[in-house]
Amino acid sequence: MSHREHIEELLDAIGRSELNAxxxxxxxxxxxxxxxxxAGELDGRLAGIAxxxxxxxxxxxxxxxxxxxxxxxxVPPYDAFVVKKLREEGAVIIGKTNMDEFSxxxxxxxxxxxxxxxxxxxxxVPGGSSGGxxxxxxxxxxxxxxxxxxxxxxxxxxxxxxxxGLKPTYGRVSRNGLVSYGNSMEQIGPIARTVETCxxxxxxxxxxxxxxxxxxxxxxxxxxxRLADEITGLEVGVPQDFFGEGVDPVVENATWEAIAVxxxxxxxxxxxxxxxxxxxxxxxxxxxxxxxSSNLARYSGxxxxxxxxxxxxxxxxxxxxxxSGFGKExxxxxxxxxxxxxxxxxxxxYLKARKARALISRxxxxxxxxxxxxxxxxxxxxxxxxGEKTEDPLSLYKVDINTVPINLANVxxxxxxxxxxxxxxxxxxxxxxxxNEQLLFNxxxxxxxxxxxxxxx
Amino acid sequence: MxxxxxxxxxxxxxxxxxxxxxxxxxxxxxxxxLEYFEELEAIEAELTEQEERNVLRADExxxxxxxxxxxxxxxxxxxxxxxxxRIL
Numbered sequence: 001m002s003h004r005e006h007i008e009e010l011l012d013a014i015g016r017s018e019l020n021a022x023x024x025x026x027x028x029x030x031x032x033x034x035x036x037x038x039a040g041e042l043d044g045r046l047a048g049i050a051x052x053x054x055x056x057x058x059x060x061x062x063x064x065x066x067x068x069x070x071x072x073x074x075v076p077p078y079d080a081f082v083v084k085k086l087r088e089e090g091a092v093i094i095g096k097t098n099m100d101e102f103s104x105x106x107x108x109x110x111x112x113x114x115x116x117x118x119x120x121x122x123x124x125v126p127g128g129s130s131g132g133x134x135x136x137x138x139x140x141x142x143x144x145x146x147x148x149x150x151x152x153x154x155x156x157x158x159x160x161x162x163x164x165g166l167k168p169t170y171g172r173v174s175r176n177g178l179v180s181y182g183n184s185m186e187q188i189g190p191i192a193r194t195v196e197t198c199x200x201x202x203x204x205x206x207x208x209x210x211x212x213x214x215x216x217x218x219x220x221x222x223x224x225x226r227l228a229d230e231i232t233g234l235e236v237g238v239p240q241d242f243f244g245e246g247v248d249p250v251v252e253n254a255t256w257e258a259i260a261v262x263x264x265x266x267x268x269x270x271x272x273x274x275x276x277x278x279x280x281x282x283x284x285x286x287x288x289x290x291x292x293s294s295n296l297a298r299y300s301g302x303x304x305x306x307x308x309x310x311x312x313x314x315x316x317x318x319x320x321x322x323x324s325g326f327g328k329e330x331x332x333x334x335x336x337x338x339x340x341x342x343x344x345x346x347x348x349x350y351l352k353a354r355k356a357r358a359l360i361s362r363x364x365x366x367x368x369x370x371x372x373x374x375x376x377x378x379x380x381x382x383x384x385x386x387g388e389k390t391e392d393p394l395s396l397y398k399v400d401i402n403t404v405p406i407n408l409a410n411v412x413x414x415x416x417x418x419x420x421x422x423x424x425x426x427x428x429x430x431x432x433x434x435x436n437e438q439l440l441f442n443x444x445x446x447x448x449x450x451x452x453x454x455x456x457x
Numbered sequence: 458m459x460x461x462x463x464x465x466x467x468x469x470x471x472x473x474x475x476x477x478x479x480x481x482x483x484x485x486x487x488x489x490x491l492e493y494f495e496e497l498e499a500i501e502a503e504l505t506e507q508e509e510r511n512v513l514r515a516d517e518x519x520x521x522x523x524x525x526x527x528x529x530x531x532x533x534x535x536x537x538x539x540x541x542x543r544i545l
Contacts (some may be wrong), residue, residue, distance in 0.1 A: 077526035210514035217512075282494045293471060300472070302541050304530035315472065317542035323474035331473055335464070336487060338471040352497035359502050394489050 001283035003048030007034035007092055012049050014095070014141045019126075020116045021136040023055045024063050025095035033092040045204060047090030054101050055096040057188060058177035059083050062093070066179050067111035068103045070305045080177020081212070082146060082188050082205040089204050094142050101327045102182045102296065103148060105129050106156055106399045107389065110329045111150030115386050118160060120423055124383040127157030133191050134161040144201050148178055150186035151284050152378075152403025154413035158191055159378035159427025162417045162453070164198040164444065165191045167403075167433045170410035173214035174209030180295040180299040183214075185407040195416065195444040199223040202437065221438055222435030229442045232266030234372045236443075241277040242376030242402050252424045254419030255377045258447065262375075264424035265446055272371070274363040277405050278355065283356035284404035285397055286340050286349050292330075294335030299325060316348050332393060357408045364409040373443060375430055376402055378415040382424035406431055413441040417453040425453075459487055 007030050014025055030050065037048035053059060056066050058076035060083075079087065086093065098116040100108055108116040108131025116131040118124040118140040126135040130147025134157030137145045147154040149167035158165025166189045173188045180186075190201035203224060208217040238259060243252055259269050301307035301321030308324045326334070329331045340349035367374060381402060389396040406413040411434055418428040430440045461484045468475045475483070524537060533540035 012491070019484050077522055077529060098464055213512055213514075215512070279500065281496060282497050285490075286494060286497075299474075301532060302539055305532070307532035312542060314542040314544055316474075318472040319469075319474040322472055323476075326473065328479065331475070331479070332483065332486065334471050334473065335467050335489065336482065339459075339463075339467050339487075339491075342470065348498075352500055355502040355504060357501050358504055359500065394484055394493060397490075439540060 003034040003037040004031065005094070006048065006253070007031060007050055007094070010081040010094060010141060013139070017139065017141055018117065018122060019119055019135050019139055019141070020114055021096050021098055021132040021139070021141055021364060022052070022095045023065055023067060023111070023113055023132070024201055026062055026093060027058070029062065030092050030094045037090055037092065038370065042090035044089030045200065046086060046123040049091050050094040050143045051091045051201070052088055052094050052097045052133055052136045052145040053083065054099055054133050054145070054147045056099060056148055056179045057083060057146060058179070059093060059096065062096065064096060064104070067099045067113065068325065068330070069112045070299050072112065072306065074304050076177070078177065081174035083177065085207070087203050097130070097136055099132055100129035100329070100426045102130040102179065102241045102292070102330050103150055103153055103186070104292070104329050104333050106152065106396055107384075107437070108132060108157070109386060109390060110327050112327065116385070118383045120162065120425065121383065123385055123423070125160065125386055127160035127379070127383060130191065131151040131157045134158050134165065134197050135444070137161070137191050137193060137336070138163050144197060145191040146188055146205070147191050148186055148188045149407065150182040151288060151407050152400050154189045154191060155378045155403050155413060155429055156400070158415040160383040160425065162425030163191055163193055164195055164417070165189065165415045166198055166440070167406060167413045167435065168202065168206065168437060168441070169412045171214050172206050172412070172435065174212040174438070175216050176209055176211040182291045183188055183295060184291060185284075185288065187266055195441055196224060196227055198414075199227060199441045213426070217364070218435060223438055223441050226438060227445050231262070231413060231442050231446050234267045235370065236262065236267050236269045236444070237272040237367055237371035237374045238269055239272050239274045239277070239367070239374055239376060241274050243415055244401070246380050246401070248381040248421070250421045251377045251381055251426050255375065255428050258418040258428050259375055261447060261451055262443065265450060269375070271408075272367060274367060276363045280360055280405040280408060281359065281398065283353045284400070284408055286353035287357065289333045289337035289338070290340050290350050292333045293341060296330070296334055301325065329393070360405055364411055373430055373432050374437055375428060378402060378427035378429040382421045382426060402429070410434060412437045412440060412442050416444045416447065418451075419453065460484065513536065
């Protein structure tokens with residue numbers, strides 16, 4: 001099959017789809033890039049491969065909305081660092097995927113174009129916030145996808161949609177061109193149907209970028225060539241704190257069965273505890289909301305974005321523009337972040353959250369002195385129904401209990417399918433020390449080779 | 458406990474005009490969320506050295522956006538400038 005035929009099949013699938021996984025499909029651009037690949041004008045490690053990009057990542061000349069009415073008509077004048085890397089390797093940018101507005105959510109329900117659906121069950125959420133990316137990969141509407149993960153936004157939808165997703169070490173992938181939400185925690189990362197293709201995409205997007213002041217100047221290993229490295233003799237910790245109240249027993253069992261598979265491959269597993277994880281949810285939300293209140297201050301409808309008012313004073317104009325451009329969850333987080341940073345409350349909320357983050361990081365540092373990796377359920381349960389948690393924001397925040405500690409500690413975590421509850425996929429996360437993504441791929445690859453979890457619909 | 462007046466004040470600080478019904482819902486929701494956050498009051502840790510370090514690039518002049526590109530997404534433009542709301 002030619003690249004053009006392959007892309008045409010994917011565009012057909014997107015056209016027929018009920019998932020609402022894409023906000024913008026670049027029919028013309030994708031066809032042109034596929035033809036260039038067929039003509040041998042594009043070469044590289046991803047030549048002719050269709051990559052779907054979360055709509056929070058800037059694509060030059062291709063609308064980037066962040067699933068917000070605020071950016072409904074925004075066309076970036078530059079490519080994000082990761083998109084430049086994809087183009088250099090010949091990838092076909094097939095379109096921009098649906099997400100929670102400004103990446104704030106766990107269900108891809110708050111998008112201005114409406115919710116994305118789970119390919120395994122159209123009445124359920126695909127997870128979020130990178131729900132469109134995971135759904136598109138699971139349903140063969142794209143070969144690979146990029147998401148971003150501030151508190152679980154790659155791993156949650158990977159888990160709910162039965163695909164592989166990596167939240168990289170903070171600083172491993174440039175955030176240049178990623179629309180900021182919680183900038184001290186977020187990373188762009190790959191979503192794929194197999195560990196091998198996930199590693200291949202990661203190898204392309206990782207690396208130093210002088211245009212991200214938190215990017216780390218460290219060499220990028222050849223993850224794929226060392227994918228099949230031995231895992232025998234590795235020490236793996238299983239922190240009981242990830243199996244707390246609210247974790248579905250079926251998910252818990254699937255995780256333990258997966259650990260048994262790894263033990264049969266020569267891995268030593270041992271229970272452990274990380275006592276400060278109990279503070280993770282509060283620490284994450286306070287910090288993310290505080291950062292959001294600052295990062296989203298730029299949307300005033302003057303330089304770009306929705307503008308509704310014409311001849312009022314600046315405060316009224318900004319306030320009306322922001323009222324009209326932002327959805328409810330975005331407003332909630334900006335307001336709570338503004339409150340947490342305001343005079344008299346900074347010590348009570350933001351400073352306490354910073355301290356909790358330090359304690360949680362130290363828990364991880366201690367764990368990685370004893371263990372090579374940690375294993376835990378990615379999500380406490382399988383995909384929930386659309387609309388089930390929209391009325392009570394706190395109940396939706398609590399869904400992130402197992403994913404947020406990883407972002408607070410700046411460490412990498414790979415979510416892979418490890419079983420099923422009925423027809424719905426279950427995911428487990430393999431967590432490693434900073435810059436140890438290779439080991440996560442090795443464990444994930446061996447698990448995948450020795451089990452039979454179907455990755456796609 | 459925060460009141461509707463508090464929410465109104467925060468919204469003013471954040472430059473977001475709120476409708477009456479949102480203000481009421483947010484007041485209830487914010488109290489529930491802030492009450493949950495109070496679990497952090499027990500924490501008595503010292504912050505040691507900063508975890509994240511900013512690394513600055515060399516201060517070299519490189520091409521940046523053209524004026525045309527910079528203005529392309531602006532809702533209102535006048536004579537090559539962004540047109541903002543009046544200040545006074």
